[in-house]
């Protein structure tokens with residue numbers, strides 16, 4: 574079925590109210606997009622943080638009377654009589670299928686492949702992670718995930734305990750298990766990430782070795798041989814003391830979600846406890862890695 578979309582521009586102050594105005598006047602959905610290019614990094618679960626300059630797109634059924642709808646919108650105090658808008662016919666497509674068709678198997682490092690769970694694997698003998706990200710972050714297409722996957726592929730994880738701090742879809746946790754880890758602990762602040770990680774672990778037959786926790790439920794006394802955290806520079810800085818304490822002496826660490834220009838400051842922070850390597854960069858994102866000093870206190 575084809576659709577009609579109405580596009581208009583707003584500010585962060587009135588975007589949500591205008592979205593509600595569209596919804597109460599026939600729109601089936603209201604979508605907010607950045608009119609400039611100002612990334613909003615990682616809002617908290619349930620939080621809608623908008624850009625200063627926001628485009629709003631209302632989606633309507635094909636037979637909606639757009640002229641009448643625009644006349645009603647003009648009467649709202651939220652919009653000027655001559656507000657700028659664009660009405661477009663939206664091509665009919667199977668949108669879910671389109672996304673699925675564009676997600677292909679991808680190789681990381683030498684052994685590891687991330688494969689959409691609905692497509693055949695290219696190499697049966699490779700280390701294959703079958704993935705359906707659901708509503709959580711982590712398909713392997715983002716540079717930060719790709720940098721962490723390539724790092725994990727280069728580690729000897731045989732029989733190791735791995736901690737995935739900010740597990741999202743579970744992509745890193747499951748890759749670690751498939752690369753030989755005996756136990757992986759995944760932590761995330763978002764309950765949807767816990768669900769997606771559990772579903773993906775079952776899909777890969779590794780759910781018995783994967784423990785998943787919201788941060789408040791993490792048992793005491795966990796010490797990992799390897800910790801990987803793909804969150805953001807802010808939380809990596811604020812949580813550095815907690816992250817450090819979860820790694821065994823001589824244990825390994827990889828951090829991402831860091832913009833290239835934030836790398837030096839984080840290297841300095843983590844150098845208190847770890848021998849840090851040079852940052853590896855992909856597009857604008859950096860991955861840091863290091864090994865904990867053997868004399869660090871537990």
Ligand SMILES: C[S@@+](CC[C@H](N)C(=O)[O-])C[C@H]1O[C@@H](n2cnc3c(N)ncnc32)[C@H](O)[C@@H]1O
Nearest residue numbers: 710711718739740741761762763766803804808
């Ligand atoms: C960028 S995603 C990474 C997902 C996956 N590990 C990957 O590499 O693709 C970051 C994840 O960390 C979670 N997160 C953010 N801050 C966190 C915190 N303070 N503690 C635990 N998880 C956090 C988010 O909910 C999100 O699922």
